[in-house]
Amino acid sequence: xxxxxxxxxxxxxxxxxxxxxxxxxxxxxxxxxxxxxxxxxxxxxxxxxxxxxxxxxxxxxxxxxxxxxxxxxxxxxxxxxxxxxxxxxxxxxxxxxxxxxxxxxxxxxxxxxxxxxxxxxxxxxxxxxxxxxxxxxxxxxxxxxxxxx
Amino acid sequence: xxxxxxxxxxxxxxxxxxxxxxxxxxxxxxxxxxxxxxxxxxxxxxxxxxxxxxxxxxxxxxxxxxxxxxxxxxxxxxxxxxxxxxxxxxxxxxxxxxxxxxxxxxxxxxxxxxxxxxxxxxxxxxxxxxxxxxxxxxxxxxxxxxxxxxxxxxxxxxxxxxxxxxxxxxxxxxxxxxxxxxxxxxxxxxxxxxxxxxxxxxxxxxxxxxxxxxxxxxxxxxxxxxxxxxxxxxxxxxxxxxxxxxxxxxxxxxxxxxxxxxxxxxxxxxxxxxxxxxxxxxxxxxxxxxxxxxxxxxxxxxxxxxxxxxxxxxxxxxxxxxxxxxxxxxxxxxxxxxxxxxxxxxxxxxxxxxxxxxxxxxxxxxxxxxxxxxxxxx
Numbered sequence: 001x002x003x004x005x006x007x008x009x010x011x012x013x014x015x016x017x018x019x020x021x022x023x024x025x026x027x028x029x030x031x032x033x034x035x036x037x038x039x040x041x042x043x044x045x046x047x048x049x050x051x052x053x054x055x056x057x058x059x060x061x062x063x064x065x066x067x068x069x070x071x072x073x074x075x076x077x078x079x080x081x082x083x084x085x086x087x088x089x090x091x092x093x094x095x096x097x098x099x100x101x102x103x104x105x106x107x108x109x110x111x112x113x114x115x116x117x118x119x120x121x122x123x124x125x126x127x128x129x130x131x132x133x134x135x136x137x138x139x140x141x142x143x144x145x146x147x148x149x
Numbered sequence: 150x151x152x153x154x155x156x157x158x159x160x161x162x163x164x165x166x167x168x169x170x171x172x173x174x175x176x177x178x179x180x181x182x183x184x185x186x187x188x189x190x191x192x193x194x195x196x197x198x199x200x201x202x203x204x205x206x207x208x209x210x211x212x213x214x215x216x217x218x219x220x221x222x223x224x225x226x227x228x229x230x231x232x233x234x235x236x237x238x239x240x241x242x243x244x245x246x247x248x249x250x251x252x253x254x255x256x257x258x259x260x261x262x263x264x265x266x267x268x269x270x271x272x273x274x275x276x277x278x279x280x281x282x283x284x285x286x287x288x289x290x291x292x293x294x295x296x297x298x299x300x301x302x303x304x305x306x307x308x309x310x311x312x313x314x315x316x317x318x319x320x321x322x323x324x325x326x327x328x329x330x331x332x333x334x335x336x337x338x339x340x341x342x343x344x345x346x347x348x349x350x351x352x353x354x355x356x357x358x359x360x361x362x363x364x365x366x367x368x369x370x371x372x373x374x375x376x377x378x379x380x381x382x383x384x385x386x387x388x389x390x391x392x393x394x395x396x397x398x399x400x401x402x403x404x405x406x407x408x409x410x411x412x413x414x415x416x417x418x419x420x421x422x423x424x425x426x427x428x429x430x431x432x433x434x435x436x437x438x439x440x441x442x443x444x445x446x447x448x449x450x451x452x453x454x455x456x457x458x459x460x461x462x463x464x465x466x467x468x469x470x471x472x473x474x475x476x477x478x479x480x481x482x483x484x485x486x487x488x489x490x491x492x493x494x495x496x497x498x499x500x501x502x503x504x505x506x507x508x509x510x511x512x513x514x515x516x517x518x519x520x521x522x523x524x525x526x527x
Contacts, residue, residue, distance in 0.1 A: 014429060014497035036501055060501065060525075 002122040005029040005114070008050040008078070010041045010068055012060045020054065020083075023107060027114050038064035042071055050078045051121050054101070057084040069095040079121060081113075087135070094137030101134055109133035120144060188212075188287040190224070191273075194280055198223045199244065202282075211289060213259035224285070227266070229257035240270065247272045247280045253290060265294035326386050333381035340374040365439070365491065368405065372398060372435035376427045389427040391469070392417040392462055398431070399438060399460060406442045414459040420469050422526040426502065430521070433498040433506075436491050437473045437517050444477030444515060459516075469521040476514035502526075 007024050009031060011017040021031045032048045035041035037060045045053065053072050057065035066089070069080040073096030080097040082090055087100050094100070098120065101113050112131035119126035125144040130136055136145060182189055188208040192199050200221045209216060212227065219226070228237060236254045243250035249271035256266040267288040272280045344367055351363045375397050380389065395417055403411060422430065441458055459474040499506045505520040 012501060014494075014501040015432075018493065018497050034500075060503075 002118050005051045005118050005121060006032045006049060008032055008041075008044060008048065008053040009034045010036075010053055010055040010059065010065065011083070012036045012056060012058060016056075020110075023110050024114065027111050029114060029118075035059075035068075037061040038068050041068045045072050045075065045078065052079045052081060052098075052117060054081050054083050055097070057082060057086065057089045063089060066091060066095050069097050073097065079117075081117065092138075094139070096139075097137055098140045099134055099136040105133055188289075190219075190285050190287075192224065192283045192285065194244065194272075194283060199283070208287065211258075211264075211287060212256075218259075227256040229255070229261075229263060231255055231263065232257075240268070243270060244272075244283060247274075253294060256287075263291075264289050265291045326384075329386040330381040333377045333386075337374050337377035337381065340370055340377065344370045344374065368402065368439055369432060369435060371401060371405075372431050373428060375401065376431045380424055380427065387424050388421050389424045391420040391422055391430065394427070394431060395434060395460060395462055398434060399458070402435070402438050402442055403458070408442070408456070410455050411442065412455055412457040414457055416459075416461040416463075418463050420462055420464050422469070426526050429498045429501050430526075433495055433502070433504070433519065434471065434473070436495050437519070440491065441473050441475035441477075441515070441517070444475045464523070467523055469523055469526060471519040471521070472516060473519075474511050474514060474516040476511065 009017050017034050024031050032050050033044040035044050055065045055069050072078050072080050082100040085103040113134040116126050116128050183205050186207050188211045189205045190201050191203040193202045201219050232255045251269045254266050254268050257263050267290040270285045273282040274280050347367045379394050457476045461472040463470045503522050503525050507518045509516045
């Protein structure tokens with residue numbers, strides 16, 4: 001049995017954040033915080049212990065999600081997964097993030113992604129195959145799923 | 150060309166051409182006028198048809214005529230097909246009135262070519278104030294007139310282009326507005342369908358608590374529907390009138406509560422916010438007004454105890470203040486059940502909007518104050 005994930009949510013829309021929080025908790029994981037802006041996200045990641053951050057590209061202070069991802073990855077304590085409907089705004093190197101969950105996601109899609117990420121965080125590389133609706137960044141593609149290269 | 154001496158003052162002949170051999174010589178002023186590069190003529194209004202009685206060489210060079218051809222003629226031979234009739238009339242009137250005139254007029258040379266003539270005419274009177282001559286000078290200002298015309302034509306062309314572009318942009322904006330209105334209309338219709346689904350589902354449910362949950366969901370979805378209805382009815386698709394919305398919301402919720410005896414005390418200042426912020430603000434107001442209505446008539450079921458719902462919407466420059474008050478049972482200093490979904494929704498939306506929400510005991514009842522930062526609402 002793998003240890004549950006501690007998740008930080010970085011999302012400007014209150015309803016989406018609330019829904020994501022209940023889905024994550026229903027899947028047996030813990031939400032350690034919710035940030036709506038890049039500054040809140042930086043403050044939170046400095047004070048809470050998160051395994052993974054789900055980061056929307058567009059936040060209340062603009063399209064600052066990529067900067068947030070770079071900051072979190074730079075601290076080297078937590079992984080980042082983007083959650084966006086517009087993956088074109090993600091840079092080619094994914095700012096060091098694991099990958100992207102496309103919005104809108106389904107409950108089943110999110111649960112598979114959470115299981116896959118739990119394996120990737122606790123005992124990398126994951127044993128499950130990368131679920132649909134979840135796209136790995138080029139770096140994690142070669143680290144976690146080399147056969148696909 | 151024949152000129153007979155008249156019985157007028159001999160000075161009158163001083164500069165006429167047919168006498169220049171005897172009279173002009175030795176007169177330095179006459180010599181200067183003959184030699185200047187400025188085209189000049191003199192006419193005699195006392196003779197029939199005000200003929201030219203003197204021209205200098207500059208006039209002959211300018212017009213291409215010989216002296217014999219012009220002496221004794223009225224100046225109108227300089228006019229041609231494109232000469233402006235109104236300008237001619239103004240010159241005629243000035244001469245008739247013995248006044249001077251300065252005017253740009255299109256004239257023609259002997260070879261038929263046109264030139265712009267900056268014409269100046271002034272009457273010359275004797276001691277008794279009788280006009281004896283008209284003195285006229287001509288200056289070829291074709292270059293200046295042409296550049297004036299060019300500038301005017303350019304200006305007209307640019308103005309036409311700007312007008313055309315403005316019209317195109319207005320049409321594009323109009324088309325875009327129609328499209329966005331259409332989108333809002335469809336969203337509203339779909340929300341109405343979702344609401345209908347909930348109403349139908351509710352009919353099949355016996356459990357009171359579940360029915361209440363569905364009612365709460367219904368009112369949230371209807372509030373979103375009202376937002377989109379207001380958006381597709383507004384002229385400016387990017388702005389949202391919070392006062393209009395609040396008015397609609399309160400009427401809808403009062404009707405839905407089935408307690409028409411509840412009094413409304415509305416004080417709604419016009420507050421315009423960005424269309425992007427409309428949904429969270431609307432949802433939050435819906436939760437708070439719904440709560441207030443619930444409490445406003447919890448007065449023990451006594452119909453004579455009419456509840457009051459007070460809603461204030463004020464624009465304080467830096468902040469937009471919304472106050473929602475009831476005079477019901479109040480919350481006895483205790484915070485609203487903080488684990489209920491409605492309360493969580495209010496807190497989460499407040500965080501998204503950077504809003505401060507405070508609950509006060511209004512004795513009787515509860516007053517909720519929302520303080521929205523105005524710059525976040527634009």
